[in-house]
Amino acid sequence: MKHDMITLVGVLAAIMLASCTFYKARTDIAPPVDVPDSYTQEMGTTELADPWWKAFEDKQLNSLIEKVLVSNLSIQQAWARLDQAEASAGKAASGRYPQIGLDASTKRSRVYVSNAQTSTIDPVHTRQHSISLAASYEVDLWGRVSSLDKAARIDLEAVRMDLDTMAMSMSAQVAQTWFSLIEQKSQLDLARRQLDAGSTQLDLVELRFSRGLASALDVYQQRLQLSGISAQIPLIEARISLLAHQLNILLGRPPAAAIDNIPESLPEIWPRPAVGIPADLVRKRPDVQAARMRVEAADQRVASAVSDRFPKISISGSRGYGAESFADLFDRMIWSITGSLAATIYDGKAKSFEVKRSRAVVEERLSAYGEVVLKAVTEVEDALVQEERQKEYVERLEEQLGLAHDTLSEARRAYINGLGDYLAVLSAMNALQQTQRELLSARYQLISYRIQLCRSLGGTWDRQRGTSEKSGEMS
Numbered sequence: 001m002k003h004d005m006i007t008l009v010g011v012l013a014a015i016m017l018a019s020c021t022f023y024k025a026r027t028d029i030a031p032p033v034d035v036p037d038s039y040t041q042e043m044g045t046t047e048l049a050d051p052w053w054k055a056f057e058d059k060q061l062n063s064l065i066e067k068v069l070v071s072n073l074s075i076q077q078a079w080a081r082l083d084q085a086e087a088s089a090g091k092a093a094s095g096r097y098p099q100i101g102l103d104a105s106t107k108r109s110r111v112y113v114s115n116a117q118t119s120t121i122d123p124v125h126t127r128q129h130s131i132s133l134a135a136s137y138e139v140d141l142w143g144r145v146s147s148l149d150k151a152a153r154i155d156l157e158a159v160r161m162d163l164d165t166m167a168m169s170m171s172a173q174v175a176q177t178w179f180s181l182i183e184q185k186s187q188l189d190l191a192r193r194q195l196d197a198g199s200t201q202l203d204l205v206e207l208r209f210s211r212g213l214a215s216a217l218d219v220y221q222q223r224l225q226l227s228g229i230s231a232q233i234p235l236i237e238a239r240i241s242l243l244a245h246q247l248n249i250l251l252g253r254p255p256a257a258a259i260d261n262i263p264e265s266l267p268e269i270w271p272r273p274a275v276g277i278p279a280d281l282v283r284k285r286p287d288v289q290a291a292r293m294r295v296e297a298a299d300q301r302v303a304s305a306v307s308d309r310f311p312k313i314s315i316s317g318s319r320g321y322g323a324e325s326f327a328d329l330f331d332r333m334i335w336s337i338t339g340s341l342a343a344t345i346y347d348g349k350a351k352s353f354e355v356k357r358s359r360a361v362v363e364e365r366l367s368a369y370g371e372v373v374l375k376a377v378t379e380v381e382d383a384l385v386q387e388e389r390q391k392e393y394v395e396r397l398e399e400q401l402g403l404a405h406d407t408l409s410e411a412r413r414a415y416i417n418g419l420g421d422y423l424a425v426l427s428a429m430n431a432l433q434q435t436q437r438e439l440l441s442a443r444y445q446l447i448s449y450r451i452q453l454c455r456s457l458g459g460t461w462d463r464q465r466g467t468s469e470k471s472g473e474m475s
Contacts, residue, residue, distance in 0.1 A: 023306040025147065025299040029292055033370040035278050036377065041384035044272030051461055052454035053175055055270050060261060061178050064251070065171045069461060071252040072170055078163040085152075085159040092152035095145045098137040105130050132334065134318035144307035151300035154293050161290035164461065168286065172455035174250055176448055181243040183444035185262050187437060188236045191229055194433050198226040201429070205422070218422040225426055229433070266443050269450050275384070275457060281376045284458035288376050291369040298365050302358040309351045311343035376456065383453035390446045397439045404432035 049055035053065055069075060107128040140146055202222045208214035245255035282288050317337035344351065408428040414420035 022142070023303045025150070025296070025303040027296060029295050029299075029366070029369070031282060031292075031370050031373040032366050033374055035282070035373060037279075038277055039275060039381055039384060041381065041388060043275050043384075046271045046273045048273035048454065048457065048459070050459060051171070052273075052457075052459050053171055055273075055454075056175070056267055058178075058263075058267060060263070061175060064178060064247070065174050068170055068174050068250050068252075069167055072250055073252050075163075075166060075170060076252075078166045082156075082159050082163055085156045089149075089152040089156040092149045095138070096140065096149055098135045100133065100135045103130075103132050103134060130334070132318050134316070136314060136316040139313040139315065141313055142307035142310040144304050144310075144312075147300045147304035147307060151297040151304065154297040154300065158290040158293035158297065161286040161293065164286035165290065167461045168455055168459060170250065171461065172451050174247070175451050177243055177247050177250065179266060179444055179447050179451075181240065181247065181259070182263050182266055183440055184236055184240045184243060186265055186440050188233065188240065189264070190436055190440060191233050191236060194436070195226065195229050195233075198222070198229060198429075202226060214422065221422060221426050225429065266440075266447060269447055272387070273454070273457075275380060275453070278377045278380070281380070281458065282373065285376050285456075286458060288369075288372050288458075291365070291372040295362060295365045295369050298358065298362040302355065302362055305351070305355040305358040308354070309344070311341050313339070313341050315339050379456035380453065383449055383456050387446065387449040387453060390442065390449050394439070394442045394446055397435060397442055401432070401435045401439055404428065404435050408432050 051065075053061060109126050109128075138145060202219070205214050205218050205222045209216065209219050244259050247259060248255050248257045251257075276284075282292070315338070317335070319333070319335040408425070408431075411420060411424040411428040415422055415425050
């Protein structure tokens, strides 16, 4: 009978081994989409600064981003997720080592035994003390445990890439908010200068009116023009406050904290950087790398699921001491060693379905990987197109501004010499002031597109962890 059981187990194990096939997980998985050989827009030749925001040569911006990359609450959450991933990877790695435990026990019991000589039932007291060291180990013959370990370590690297992705996005958000704040402050200064110029013009019109050289309508039109400029100032001030609030929240500070030393004007952008080829994004962009790593981690779990269908071989052993008294405890050594083989005969195809599910996860993440790659290429293409067209727009506005100055000068000359009415002066003045405002906004938008281009190209940052003073003043 015993021989028959051994034979049966051997046959079942052979059948299972024959029905299972090993699965080799893939590495360096290529994107499942076609990556173009080059971008459609003309590329620059200037090497991009590392990190990119230092190319603006703005010490205040550098300080802001350094603080945000430490004190921002979303960044801190990403660090916490990295801690979780490190712990999960450590837990998965522990399966590759023996599990060792210590067991110590003491037992006292009393049994009532019938005494034939005295015809009584007498209590018999017994004691048993033991201490032992036990170890168990699963022989990873098929790679199930090592595949889970590799998957966890790949997941850890993906979470690191997630942290880098957030850092890149956060630095771009800080830069855009900072330059938007400068632009709105410049808009406020411009509105006040326009208000001063309009007040001077109003004084001139009122003087001409007092001398009978201008009509009351001219005075009312100029006052209306001044009122329109004045009405814009509270809205600009509100936008400045909101942008300051956004910047403070990014810094992990209360929204009303003071922001000082805002520059008077926007910087000039440097020549377009060299963007390389689309294939570089697979290597440089952390979100693309994270997507690829998650495919590889899922593929490792397929290997683990396939290996789980094979028999499991484990070894366990213990060594210790046991005796009825503490004095004799170490005089009697007890040891044991056990080897076991466990195989699933029938589980309703549960393990087969797990393999199928794991393969479907790989397909899902492979598609997500392709989507991220396409999005990365598109972001660079979009930024290149937008920056190029925005640059042309700024140049046209600068030409328009020169024409607006000339038109206003000519309209004023004609009005003073009685060759034209004041409506032409107002129209030229409004056109000039509107162009000045649009040019400021257009220059900021050009900087914004450059920031988007730099962010979409990826990059590096000094991955340092720490806690800054959230209530401190910005330098």
